Amino acid sequence: MRKADKVTVDVISQKAGVSTATVSRVLNDSPLVHPKTKRKVLRIVQELNYVPNALARNLSLNRTDTIGAILPWVASGFYSELLRGVDDVARAAGYHIILGICHDREQGPELALKYIREQRTDGLIILDPVLDEPILDEIRRQNVPFVLIDRTVPSQHVNTIMIDDFNGARNMTRHLIEEGYQNILFITGDLQSYDARERLRGYQEAIEESQLAQKKELVIESNFTREDVVPKIAKYVEKNLLPDAIFCSNDEMALGVYRYLLENDYKIPDDVALAGFDGIDTIDFLGITTAKIPMHDLGAAAARLLVDQLVKGRSGGDTPALQPQKVMLQTELLIRKSTLNPKKAAKLVENGPIQTKLVGEKRREPLL
Amino acid sequence: MRKADKVTVDVISQKAGVSTATVSRVLNDSPLVHPKTKRKVLRIVQELNYVPNALARNLSLNRTDTIGAILPWVASGFYSELLRGVDDVARAAGYHIILGICHDREQGPELALKYIREQRTDGLIILDPVLDEPILDEIRRQNVPFVLIDRTVPSQHVNTIMIDDFNGARNMTRHLIEEGYQNILFITGDLQSYDARERLRGYQEAIEESQLAQKKELVIESNFTREDVVPKIAKYVEKNLLPDAIFCSNDEMALGVYRYLLENDYKIPDDVALAGFDGIDTIDFLGITTAKIPMHDLGAAAARLLVDQLVKGRSGGDTPALQPQKVMLQTELLIRKSTLNPKKAAKLVENGPIQTKLVGEKRREPLL
DNA sequence: TTGAAAGCGCTAACAC
DNA sequence: GTGTTAGCGCTTTCAA
Numbered sequence: 001m002r003k004a005d006k007v008t009v010d011v012i013s014q015k016a017g018v019s020t021a022t023v024s025r026v027l028n029d030s031p032l033v034h035p036k037t038k039r040k041v042l043r044i045v046q047e048l049n050y051v052p053n054a055l056a057r058n059l060s061l062n063r064t065d066t067i068g069a070i071l072p073w074v075a076s077g078f079y080s081e082l083l084r085g086v087d088d089v090a091r092a093a094g095y096h097i098i099l100g101i102c103h104d105r106e107q108g109p110e111l112a113l114k115y116i117r118e119q120r121t122d123g124l125i126i127l128d129p130v131l132d133e134p135i136l137d138e139i140r141r142q143n144v145p146f147v148l149i150d151r152t153v154p155s156q157h158v159n160t161i162m163i164d165d166f167n168g169a170r171n172m173t174r175h176l177i178e179e180g181y182q183n184i185l186f187i188t189g190d191l192q193s194y195d196a197r198e199r200l201r202g203y204q205e206a207i208e209e210s211q212l213a214q215k216k217e218l219v220i221e222s223n224f225t226r227e228d229v230v231p232k233i234a235k236y237v238e239k240n241l242l243p244d245a246i247f248c249s250n251d252e253m254a255l256g257v258y259r260y261l262l263e264n265d266y267k268i269p270d271d272v273a274l275a276g277f278d279g280i281d282t283i284d285f286l287g288i289t290t291a292k293i294p295m296h297d298l299g300a301a302a303a304r305l306l307v308d309q310l311v312k313g314r315s316g317g318d319t320p321a322l323q324p325q326k327v328m329l330q331t332e333l334l335i336r337k338s339t340l341n342p343k344k345a346a347k348l349v350e351n352g353p354i355q356t357k358l359v360g361e362k363r364r365e366p367l368l
Numbered sequence: 369m370r371k372a373d374k375v376t377v378d379v380i381s382q383k384a385g386v387s388t389a390t391v392s393r394v395l396n397d398s399p400l401v402h403p404k405t406k407r408k409v410l411r412i413v414q415e416l417n418y419v420p421n422a423l424a425r426n427l428s429l430n431r432t433d434t435i436g437a438i439l440p441w442v443a444s445g446f447y448s449e450l451l452r453g454v455d456d457v458a459r460a461a462g463y464h465i466i467l468g469i470c471h472d473r474e475q476g477p478e479l480a481l482k483y484i485r486e487q488r489t490d491g492l493i494i495l496d497p498v499l500d501e502p503i504l505d506e507i508r509r510q511n512v513p514f515v516l517i518d519r520t521v522p523s524q525h526v527n528t529i530m531i532d533d534f535n536g537a538r539n540m541t542r543h544l545i546e547e548g549y550q551n552i553l554f555i556t557g558d559l560q561s562y563d564a565r566e567r568l569r570g571y572q573e574a575i576e577e578s579q580l581a582q583k584k585e586l587v588i589e590s591n592f593t594r595e596d597v598v599p600k601i602a603k604y605v606e607k608n609l610l611p612d613a614i615f616c617s618n619d620e621m622a623l624g625v626y627r628y629l630l631e632n633d634y635k636i637p638d639d640v641a642l643a644g645f646d647g648i649d650t651i652d653f654l655g656i657t658t659a660k661i662p663m664h665d666l667g668a669a670a671a672r673l674l675v676d677q678l679v680k681g682r683s684g685g686d687t688p689a690l691q692p693q694k695v696m697l698q699t700e701l702l703i704r705k706s707t708l709n710p711k712k713a714a715k716l717v718e719n720g721p722i723q724t725k726l727v728g729e730k731r732r733e734p735l736l
Numbered sequence: 737t738t739g740a741a742a743g744c745g746c747t748a749a750c751a752c
Numbered sequence: 753g754t755g756t757t758a759g760c761g762c763t764t765t766c767a768a
Contacts, residue, residue: 008745019755024747034753051485055427056745059760064423066466073452077445077649084441087469096488097467098434101455117419120464255653281445282650285623376761387739392763402737424761427744 007048016044027052063314067306068121070100070112070128078251078280078295079127082149085299086125093307095122102128109135116142123306125149125299129193145309147302151194157324159309161302165195168291168331169202172247172275175289175333177210179341181244181273184212185236187257189224189249196224199249199277224249226256233257242266245273245339251280254288273339279332289339291331301327375416383416384409395420431682435674436489438468438480438496446619446648446663447495450517453667454493461675463490470496477503484510491674493517493667497561513677515670519562525692527677529670533563536659536699537570537617540643543657543701544613545578547709549641552580553604553611555621557592564592567617567645592617594624601625610634613641613707619648622656641707647700657707659699669695 009027013020018037025033026041044050058064067090071079087097098121100111109131115121116139124139124146136153139146147159176184186203189196200219207214220236222229229248233256248254254276261268268274268288276283279292305325312322377395381388386405393401394409412418426432435458439447455465466489468479477499483489484507492507492514504521507514515527544552554571557564568587575582588604590597597616601624616622622644629636636642636656644651647660673693680690 006745009747010745020746021748021756022754025754028747032753037753049485051482053427053745054486054488055423055432056760057747059421059423059427059762060745060747062760069467077448080445080448080451083448083467084469087467091469099437099451099455099465099467101452101459114419117417118422120422258653282653285626285650286653374761377763378761388762389739389741389764390737393738396763400737405737421761424744425763427746427760428762428764430744 007050008053012041012044012048012050015048016041063122064120065094066096066098066121067303067310068098068100068112068115068124070102070115070124070126072128073101073103078278081295082127082299085296085301086303087299088296089300089303089307093303093311095303095307095310109139112139112146113142116144123147123310125302125306127151129195130190145306145313147306147309149298149302152326159305159324160326161298161305162326162328163195163293163298164328164330165198166202166205168277168293168333169199169247169249170206171202171331171333172277172289172291173203173206174210175335176245176247176273176275176339177206177212179245179273179339180344181339181341182212183215183241183243184218184245184247185243186219187229187233187246187248187253188219188221189253191221193224196249203247218243222249222253224252226252229253229256230260233260237264242272245269245275247275247277249277251276251278251283251288251290254283254290255286258286258288268338269340270342273341275339277331279334284334284336287337289336290334292334293331294329298329301329375418376421380409380412380416380418384412431490432488433462434464434466434489435671435678436466436468436480436483436492438470438483438492438494440496441469441471446646449663450495450667453664453669454671455667456664457668457671457675461671461679463671463675463678477507480507480514481510484512491515491678493670493674495519497563498558513674513681515674515677517666517670520694527673527692528694529666529673530694530696531563531661531666532696532698533566534570534573536645536661536701537567537615538574539570539699539701540615540645540657540659541571541574542578543703544615544641544643544707545574545580547613547641547707548712549612549707549709550580551583551609551611552586552613552615554587555597555601555614555616555625556587556589557617557621559589561592564617571615586611590617590621592620594620594627597621597624598628601628605632610640613637613643615643615645617645619644619646619651619656619658622651622658623654626654626656636706637708638710641709643707645699647702652702652704655705657704658702660702661699662697666697669697 009020009023013023016023018041022033022037023041026038069083069086071083090097098115100115102111109128112124112126116124123144126146127149129151131151147161149161150163152160152162173184184207186200188200191197191200204214217240220232222232233246246257248257254274258268258274261272261274266272274288276288276290279290283290305327309322377388377391381391384391386409390401390405391409394406437451437454439451458465466483468483470479477496480492480494484492491512494514495517497519499519515529517529518531520528520530541552552575554568556568559565559568572582585608588600590600601614614625616625622642626636626642629640629642634640642656644656644658647658651658673695677690
């Protein structure tokens with residue numbers, strides 16, 4: 001665009017025969033401008049197809065109308081739901097989303113800090129399970145509102161949206177136990193991350209309360225990825241007996257295990273039951289039991305919290321800041337064919353109707 | 369952050385005993401500044417943990433270092449791959465991504481124009497199969513570089529990354545024909561969109577060259593969604609015979625059909641073959657044949673093209689603009705169990721080895 | 737090599 | 753109600 005034909009407040013003000021201040025007032029719906037002037041200005045604005053330069057406006061107002069979303073890129077499809085949630089409420093509140101994809105562990109915090117320091121964003125939504133305290137302190141020191149997703153911070157005033165990983169995993173394990181499985185292999189995610197630890201805890205709790213033996217060899221550690229889990233489950237099965245059931249800390253790993261089992265002619269759930277965690281689409285199609293995380297809600301809740309902060313912050317100069325909140329979202333246990341114990345079912349049929357509730361696409365033909 | 373402790377070029381320049389111009393030069397690696405001064409300034413910058421305000425910088429430079437990515441949100445997981453591709457190359461070139469999710473048909477163009485007019489982005493990547501000419505003209509008139517994905521514009525100088533939908537669909541259809549299927553039902557996407565039309569054309573072309581009869585009732589129109597396709601395929605099957613094979617214009621619809629078939633006890637591929645288009649993960653796990661679109665490459669190529677434009681544009685003031693390019697990416701035919709004709713296979717076993725190449729996870733146990 | 741000063745395009749005190 | 757003017761924080765001529 002030629003410099004000449006760039007239309008700015010100045011151009012408008014001249015054409016309208018008013019000052020730039022008045023133009024600005026009109027544009028910002030100030031009440032103290034004469035209707036007639038307003039109309040005239042608006043007409044010119046229309047005519048010249050004028051749109052204020054966001055950069056200049058923001059510099060002046062010292063804000064960006066932008067929210068940074070810092071996310072890891074594992075299981076990309078999974079997080080896109082979350083992003084959609086964030087976008088929905090952010091856009092409704094007039095905020096834009098700037099994407100901060102951290103490709104590996106180190107980049108997340110770096111990116112977050114960069115955005116803040118450069119003042120590119122008014123606030124941040126951070127999903128990074130391994131963010132450590134020092135970094136968090138550094139972020140806090142910048143005095144920019146932010147919301148953490150699925151990550152607790154001990155005793156600190158931080159807005160957080162949590163997933164009840166503990167209960168999710170406990171309920172899943174209880175379900176497996178109820179189905180009559182006794183040797184339940186649990187595959188953890190990277191234990192550096194909060195959610196991995198919580199899910200493990202949930203599993204252990206359920207085992208304990210059931211009086212089943214806590215066998216140490218029934219927990220193996222992986223890292224939430226499909227690739228990593230396959231050799232590990234292979235090695236496990238070679239060394240030990242096949243467990244009754246395998247509970248993977250996330251669906252990605254469940255997919256890896258699923259593939260392994262099929263390739264080795266193990267039938268699910270006849271030879272071994274399988275459960276995941278997350279609720280991704282593929283798992284649904286394969287008829288695998290999982291604990292669904294409400295990703296959209298997660299994003300929406302985070303954005304809601306952040307937007308509230310931002311709006312509060314910009315209205316009343318010195319209104320008391322909002323109390324930091326912790327929101328906890330529950331997972332939904334989606335029971336499917338992969339964990340329905342055929343032996344138990346057979347027995348139940350003799351004795352009466354099957355009690356286990358099938359959730360979701362109920363009447364679908366089992367796929368396995 | 370208190371106004372007082374906000375550190376700006378001014379603060380730095382004072383502490384360093386130089387002018388703001390010099391500080392700016394140091395920050396921008398200008399060669400004409402004495403090494404000693406430079407060192408001093410950098411030390412202060414370090415000490416005060418100074419990071420330039422992007423807003424101010426950008427206003428001054430009249431750019432944003434930001435690329436807008438306008439995408440629809442259908443099949444979210446699918447597009448996230450693309451976004452990743454865009455992000456990879458954009459970030460490497462120092463650009464940020466601002467997300468423009470258009471939730472419905474109308475919002476895409478609107479959003480694109482808004483970003484441009486507000487000068488929030490230096491350039492745009494637009495994936496919107498139904499963008500019409502007038503809007504496109506309007507965008508072009510803004511004189512902001514942009515790249516279109518999977519959308520041709522007749523005889524116009526526009527950067528475009530295309531998918532070879534035509535060949536992809538033709539190859540798929542040929543494959544089905546080779547497998548001995550004769551009644552191949554084709555389910556189109558929304559024919560308003562370019563890719564839907566191209567895929568249909570590919571199908572028709574393959575049918576024609578094979579001398580099979582072009583039966584009009586073998587094409588039904590849907591809209592690329594899982595929900596829409598189910599009643600349509602149901603109605604079709606009730607009215608007509610079950611076709612030999614069903615070729616869906618995208619994987620989402622293939623999933624819908626898959627579910628329908630299973631629920632009605634049709635075996636794949638024994639009763640009917642099934643093929644999709646896109647190459648999403650779920651389809652892989654279900655063992656359904658598809659034509660894989662290289663989403664990551666698509667995004668990366670688009671970003672590459674755009675970044676080249678931007679860099680060119682900002683270096684040489686008046687260097688000749690880059691020629692608009694059209695890049696065409698090929699799909700990859702992933703043949704899986706769902707389209708391998710059991711009858712043909714049986715025959716082949718009598719006569720020799722099976723010739724059809726299995727692509728991908730070759731030795732996997734068929735899932736169906 | 738460096739500094740002074742004029743913008744970039746908009747907003748907001750303050751004065752009229 | 754409206755205009756003047758001084759910023760917002762940085763870059764970049766132009767002069768020295």
